[in-house]
Amino acid sequence: MKYSVIIPAAGQGKRMKAGKNKQFLKLQGEEIIVHTVRLFEKDPNCRRIVVVANAEEVALMRTMMDKSHFEKVTVTAGGEERQDSVRNGLQSLLEDGIILVHDGARPFVEQKVIDELVEQAGERGAAIAAVRVKDTIKRVEGDSVVETLKRDELWAVQTPQAFQAALLREAHAKAEQAGFTATDDASLIEWLGQTVVIVEGSYHNLKLTTPEDMTVAQLISEERERNR
Numbered sequence: 001m002k003y004s005v006i007i008p009a010a011g012q013g014k015r016m017k018a019g020k021n022k023q024f025l026k027l028q029g030e031e032i033i034v035h036t037v038r039l040f041e042k043d044p045n046c047r048r049i050v051v052v053a054n055a056e057e058v059a060l061m062r063t064m065m066d067k068s069h070f071e072k073v074t075v076t077a078g079g080e081e082r083q084d085s086v087r088n089g090l091q092s093l094l095e096d097g098i099i100l101v102h103d104g105a106r107p108f109v110e111q112k113v114i115d116e117l118v119e120q121a122g123e124r125g126a127a128i129a130a131v132r133v134k135d136t137i138k139r140v141e142g143d144s145v146v147e148t149l150k151r152d153e154l155w156a157v158q159t160p161q162a163f164q165a166a167l168l169r170e171a172h173a174k175a176e177q178a179g180f181t182a183t184d185d186a187s188l189i190e191w192l193g194q195t196v197v198i199v200e201g202s203y204h205n206l207k208l209t210t211p212e213d214m215t216v217a218q219l220i221s222e223e224r225e226r227n228r
């Protein structure tokens with residue numbers, strides 16, 4: 001099944017402490033965002049790629065996409081929060097089939113997970129990649145534990161998240177109207193009262209967030225390079 005993808009890359013990367021947007025840090029000589037976009041450029045089922053860049057970096061991002069000879073990509077400006085960036089991306093996408101949203105900062109997503117997400121979203125409306133949590137998770141207020149959550153019910157949610165286009169558009173429009181904000185797109189669908197299906201993803205699909213993630217990312221990208 002065909003789909004299009006929105007790639008939010010308009011953040012600041014503050015927790016990475018690199019002095020610039022983490023999207024432009026390099027792995028194997030290429031920017032993280034280039035690695036991420038290439039996964040979709042190469043997937044024959046992917047029709048269009050909308051990369052959302054922050055307003056000051058749109059020109060830089062376009063240059064980078066052209067340099068890599070990506071043919072499916074358009075670049076558009078993002079907003080204050082991730083949710084604003086995705087909504088902007090949606091506006092420049094005509095897709096009426098399946099839309100994926102995938103963080104620019106996750107360069108290691110695997111093709112089989114993408115395939116499964118697209119299929120599940122086609123059947124059920126919304127599907128998200130997630131992995132079982134390995135740590136025990138506790139809820140804390142101040143410096144003391146309030147409760148210990150049941151680990152076997154807990155999943156760490158990633159992107160890609162896949163949606164029927166009409167559902168994603170409705171969720172974003174209604175959330176904007178109501179002033180409801182969330183850190184991922186699936187939360188908006190849940191807020192509408194609609195079902196979101198879990199697709200078991202991979203622990204390799206890291207969101208590169210803090211400096212130590214880059215050490216692991218180097219190892220994963222070297223391993224992938226060797227196995228190519």
Ligand code: CTP
Nearest residue numbers: 008009010011012013014015080081082085104
């Ligand atoms: N993002 C975006 N627009 C924003 C904020 C975030 O497009 N206004 C994107 C980021 O570029 C990233 C993804 O959403 O690809 C996930 O966000 P996160 O990992 O939090 O990245 P940053 O916001 O850049 O990092 P930080 O929170 O550490 O500043």
Ligand code: MG
Nearest residue numbers: 011012013082
């Ligand atoms: Mg952020």
